[in-house]
Amino acid sequence: MATSLPIPSATILMLRNGPKGLEVFMVVRHHQIDFASGALVFPGGKLAEGDDKVSDFCKGASTIDTELHYQVGAIREAFEECGILLAREKGKTELIGAARLATLEHYRKPLAKGELTIKAFLEAESLELACDRLQHYAHWVTPSMMPKRFDTQFYLARAPTDHLAIHDGYESVDSIWIRPDDALEGNKSGKFTIIFPTRLNIEMLSNAKTTDEAFEQAQSRKVVTVEP
Numbered sequence: 001m002a003t004s005l006p007i008p009s010a011t012i013l014m015l016r017n018g019p020k021g022l023e024v025f026m027v028v029r030h031h032q033i034d035f036a037s038g039a040l041v042f043p044g045g046k047l048a049e050g051d052d053k054v055s056d057f058c059k060g061a062s063t064i065d066t067e068l069h070y071q072v073g074a075i076r077e078a079f080e081e082c083g084i085l086l087a088r089e090k091g092k093t094e095l096i097g098a099a100r101l102a103t104l105e106h107y108r109k110p111l112a113k114g115e116l117t118i119k120a121f122l123e124a125e126s127l128e129l130a131c132d133r134l135q136h137y138a139h140w141v142t143p144s145m146m147p148k149r150f151d152t153q154f155y156l157a158r159a160p161t162d163h164l165a166i167h168d169g170y171e172s173v174d175s176i177w178i179r180p181d182d183a184l185e186g187n188k189s190g191k192f193t194i195i196f197p198t199r200l201n202i203e204m205l206s207n208a209k210t211t212d213e214a215f216e217q218a219q220s221r222k223v224v225t226v227e228p
Contacts, residue, residue, distance in 0.1 A: 006141050006151035010073035011044030013137060013201070014084060015211045016159045021179060022208055025082055025159065028174040040176075040183065040192040042201075043081035044152070047073040050117030057122045059088065060132020066139075070153040071131045072118060079104075080112040082175065084163045086130040087122075095130060098162040133157055135218050138204070140197045141227040154201060156218055158211050180206035196228065 014025040026040050052069035055061070061068045079085040085104065087096055096104075104125060110116035122128065135156040142149035178186075180202045186192035187199060194202070208214035 004147060004149050006149035008047045008070065008073075009045060009150045009152040010047060010070045010077060011042045011152055011154045012074045012078045012134075013042050013154065013156050013205065014078060014082065014159045015156060015214055016161075016177065017211055018177060018179065022205070022210055022214060023177045023179055024183075024202070024205060025084075025175065025177055026183065027081055027176075039198070040186075040194050041198050042154070044074065044077045044154075045081075046150070048076065048111075048114060048118070050119050051076065053117070054119045054122060054129070057090075057119065057128045058131045059128050060130065064131060064134055064136055066136055066153050068131070071134055071155070072129060074134060074153070074155045074157075075129050075131070076111060076118050078157070080108050083108065084159055086133045086157060086160075087127045088130055090126045090128050095133070095160050096127070097160075101163055135215050136223055137218050138197075138201055139223055139225045141225060143228050152197070156214060158215075197226075 016023050016025075025043070027043055028040055047069055051072040054072055055068055058068060058072065061071055064071060075086050083101075083105070085096065085101055088094065089096065089100075107116065107121050107125075111118065111121060136153065137156045138154035140150075140152050140154070142151075183192065183194065183202050184199070184206065187194040205214060208217055
């Protein structure tokens with residue numbers, strides 16, 4: 001039997017400091033999605049056409065040890081699935097705020113459906129992606145015996161404090177900010193369905209108590225490719 005080629009994909013662990021410590025944003029996949037349907041996952045998905053055509057719109061990409069189109073895919077997926085956009089007005093240093101973000105809401109669905117490329121979006125709104133806000137976290141490849149395979153890069157990002165994360169209602173039907181330990185306990189009790197790669201990355205994240213700790217631990221650890 002021929003081995004299927006893994007589909008390039010990107011996933012983002014959006015982090016914040018909650019009342020009881022580190023929290024990560026997770027979504028529940030729509031039951032009609034053909035991969036991980038109904039599971040609690042991090043926002044993410046396969047790379048889209050045009051993700052590799054925006055090198056002039058990406059700040060800080062050279063500081064990360066992964067190919068640019070994975071970083072673009074991670075930021076795009078975060079915007080599509082949870083409404084957080086790691087971007088700046090072209091030439092500015094600060095991230096866009098909540099008021100500016102609200103004017104961009106109508107782009108989420110066309111981007112998600114492939115009706116609009118990320119380059120066309122960035123050009124239309126004079127934005128550039130804040131790739132320097134990403135931290136490479138993990139790299140997983142689906143086993144070769146599986147009929148559908150993914151080559152997925154995982155990234156950490158701090159959620160801007162004034163961006164309201166909310167699921168898209170299209171690929172995701174529910175969402176939650178959750179402590180890693182609570183996600184693991186929910187999986188153990190049967191409250192949540194969490195697939196193997198997601199669970200192991202949550203376990204790794206649970207070693208940190210704050211966003212700063214999570215970034216420091218990731219920066220000190222070498223990312224290796226995992227193919228179960």
